[in-house]
Amino acid sequence: xxxxxxxxLRPLSASRFDHQGQSYALLQDPLGVFTxxxxxxxxxxxxxxxxxxxxTTLSEIPSRVERESGRRIAADVLQRLVEQLDQAMVLDGxxxxxxxxxxxxxxxxxxxxxxxSYAAGDASLRAQLTEYFTGAGGAGPLSLGGPSRxxxxxxxxxxxxxFRRGGPVxxxxxxxxxxxxxxxxxxxxxxxxxxxxxxxxxxxKDFETPLGVVRTDRDYVERIATAAGAELFDDELLxxxxxxxxxxxxxxxxxxxxxxxxxxxxxxxGSFHDHLERGSxxxxxxxxxxxxxxxxxxxxxxxKNVVYIGGIDLCHVGPEFGDPDPVDxxxxxxxxxxxGEMLDHAAxxxxxxxxxxxxxxSNRWRVCGxxxxxxxLHAIGPxxxxxxxxxxxxxxxxxxxxxxxxxxxxxxxxxxGPERASTDGHTSA
Numbered sequence: 001x002x003x004x005x006x007x008x009l010r011p012l013s014a015s016r017f018d019h020q021g022q023s024y025a026l027l028q029d030p031l032g033v034f035t036x037x038x039x040x041x042x043x044x045x046x047x048x049x050x051x052x053x054x055x056t057t058l059s060e061i062p063s064r065v066e067r068e069s070g071r072r073i074a075a076d077v078l079q080r081l082v083e084q085l086d087q088a089m090v091l092d093g094x095x096x097x098x099x100x101x102x103x104x105x106x107x108x109x110x111x112x113x114x115x116x117s118y119a120a121g122d123a124s125l126r127a128q129l130t131e132y133f134t135g136a137g138g139a140g141p142l143s144l145g146g147p148s149r150x151x152x153x154x155x156x157x158x159x160x161x162x163f164r165r166g167g168p169v170x171x172x173x174x175x176x177x178x179x180x181x182x183x184x185x186x187x188x189x190x191x192x193x194x195x196x197x198x199x200x201x202x203x204x205k206d207f208e209t210p211l212g213v214v215r216t217d218r219d220y221v222e223r224i225a226t227a228a229g230a231e232l233f234d235d236e237l238l239x240x241x242x243x244x245x246x247x248x249x250x251x252x253x254x255x256x257x258x259x260x261x262x263x264x265x266x267x268x269x270g271s272f273h274d275h276l277e278r279g280s281x282x283x284x285x286x287x288x289x290x291x292x293x294x295x296x297x298x299x300x301x302x303x304k305n306v307v308y309i310g311g312i313d314l315c316h317v318g319p320e321f322g323d324p325d326p327v328d329x330x331x332x333x334x335x336x337x338x339x340g341e342m343l344d345h346a347a348x349x350x351x352x353x354x355x356x357x358x359x360x361x362s363n364r365w366r367v368c369g370x371x372x373x374x375x376x377l378h379a380i381g382p383x384x385x386x387x388x389x390x391x392x393x394x395x396x397x398x399x400x401x402x403x404x405x406x407x408x409x410x411x412x413x414x415x416x417g418p419e420r421a422s423t424d425g426h427t428s429a
Contacts, residue, residue, distance in 0.1 A: 007082050008054030008092045011195040016042065025049075027090060030194045032112075032241040033099060038088050044081060047071055052091065058082065100237050108213060109205040112241045117162050118250060125210045128163070129254045137168035137391075139175040142255060152411040153181040154380040155308030157346070157373065158251070159404035160191065160244035165393035166404050170251055172388035173406035177307065178255035180408075184304035185217050186252060187265040187295070187379070189372040190244030190311045192235070196270030199287050200228070200375075201235035203266055207246065211253040217263040220298050224265070227294035228287075238268055244311040244372075252309075265298075269372040276359045281352050282374060295379045310376040312369020314339050314403040318395075321366055326398035338365055339390065339403050346407065347385035351377035368402075383409040 010029070017026035017039065025045035027038040040049065047069040051061045062073050086093035119125040132138050156173035159166040177183075192201055204221055207214045225232055239245070245266045256262055275282045282288045299306045315335045318327045338357075345353040351374045358367050377383075388406040395401075 004058075004082055004086055004091070004093050006054050006057055007052040007085070009049060009052045010090060010092050010096065012090065014045070029089075031237070033089050033096065033237075038085075038090055040085070040090075043071070044073075048073060048078070048081065049085075052082075052085075054092070103237055103240055106205060108208045109203065109239055111207075111209045111246065113243050113246055114210050117164075117243065117247075120210055122210050125250070126254065129167075129251070132163070132167035133171045133175070135168065137389075139168075139171040139389075142175060142178055144179060152413075153177065153307060154383040154409045154411055155310065155376060156409065157310045157312055157369075157376075157385075157405060157407040158248060159313055159406070160247050160311040160369075161313050161393060161402055161404050162243075163247070165402070166391065169389050169391050169404055169406050170247075171406075173309075173408060174251045174255045176388065176406075176408045177309075181307050182305045183256070183260070183262050183307050185220060185263050185265060185302060185306050186309055187299075187306060188245050188248050188267065188309045188311060189376050190242060190248070190266070190268050191313075191369055191372050192238050192268040192270045193242060193244070193368075194238055196235050196238060196268065198229075198232055198235055199270050199272075199285075199371075200232050200291055201238050201268040201270065202232045203236045203239045205239065205266075207249045207264065207266065209246070209250050209253060211250065212258075214249050214253060215263045217265055217302070220263075220265050220302055223298040223301055224267075224291075224294045227297055228291045232291075235268070235270075239266065242268060244268070248309050248311045269375055272355070272371040272374065273363075275355070276363050276370075279356075279359050282355060282371070283351070283378060288375070292375065292378045295375075299379075308376050308380050308409075310369060310373050312372050312404075314342070314367055314369065314405060315365035316368060316400075316402050317365055318398065318400045320395075320400040327394060327401040328398070332392060332394070332401060335365055335392065335401070335403055336390075339405070342367065343385075343387055343390070343405060343407065346373060346377060347387065349377060349381050349383050349385065349409075351381075380409055383411055385409045 013028045014025045017024045023042040024039040025042050047065055051064055066072050085091045086095050089096045114120045119128045134141055156177050158173040159169050202221055202225055204216055204218045206216050272282045317323055317335060342354060342357050355374050358370050385407045388408060390405040392401055392403045
């Protein structure tokens with residue numbers, strides 16, 4: 001049977017939309033495969049599409065619809081509906097499979113956010129990033145002619161919030177990385193913001209931005225896949241529009257430049273929500289443990305100077321994220337204290353306590369980088385961290401507040417260098 005003989009809806013968001021006396025289900029795609037909304041008559045969506053589960057055959061659906069709702073749908077009408085939804089890539093069908101195959105065949109991942117979240121031209125983007133370093137809240141101009149670089153800088157945590165709100169905070173971790181780290185390869189652990197069937201998602205693609213193309217170390221990635229499972233490429237399409245790695249690549253290109261060649265290992269980390277619910281340590285999960293061990297083994301086998309970047313944000317609060325009330329100063333202070341406790345555990349190189357702090361409150365404050373940071377702390381250990389900068393971005397209507405930070409990690413016994421940063425966070429509106 002073809003895929004359309006057992007139609008299956010993709011993970012989409014749906015809301016009711018009334019227009020000219022008709023009611024529709026308005027479908028939107030978090031993965032960004034289709035950018036405009038798709039409208040499906042509400043009755044058809046509620047009573048027919050609910051059977052598009054990938055198990056029920058087209059021939060079985062009409063009788064089920066009539067038995068459960070009393071409505072009848074002709075076989076030819078059902079067939080047309082399925083074909084239309086497949087063409088719109090609402091279904092996990094042949095059209096969507098064709099898109100996936102096309103993406104898999106690309107050698108380079110095109111920039112997804114250029115011209116939207118940051119400038120689309122080389123010169124204008126460099127000017128934008130320079131302003132983040134030298135402007136208010138930035139870490140200051142880069143100084144690359146200082147002491148010899150260290151091989152003990154193990155990694156940094158950097159935001160992945162949009163540059164407009166978080167640009168200056170990025171600069172603190174990237175200045176530290178550029179001035180101190182001796183780098184061949186950068187392992188970037190980003191956040192899979194969309195549904196991820198596996199714990200982790202790999203890709204072999206190079207990353208393209210307005211500043212050029214950054215090579216992915218394919219041998220390194222393939223070592224990870226060999227040890228942890230080739231199925232980790234199953235969710236490769238998530239890389240197509242995900243920003244949490246792309247933003248790190250842009251900053252890396254800016255601070256390292258053409259005179260310091262480097263490669264990347266781009267990894268998206270999915271949800272550990274089931275471990276949150278159970279209150280269990282994710283490292284007890286064979287999939288997580290196998291992946292962490294694969295990361296360590298791949299680094300050893302590479303023989304390269306490897307640095308990690310965790311592209312993460314922290315808490316997300318306010319009505320935009322489902323909270324009932326606007327964000328006030330009291331909630332911001334609660335979030336600040338919670339973040340402080342989380343970051344203290346990260347600085348201590350303690351992934352279990354980092355994770356358990358969020359699990360204890362059922363991730364009440366929606367820490368976006370929970371799983372990615374947990375994975376990084378296991379991979380770089382033993383290492384100790386130092387907070388460089390903390391901030392919160394609050395919108396004018398107080399419906400959305402996101403917190404984020406820059407941190408740097410060194411192996412034990414390594415001097416972290418001169419103290420330039422205030423660890424006292426500040427809040428920007």
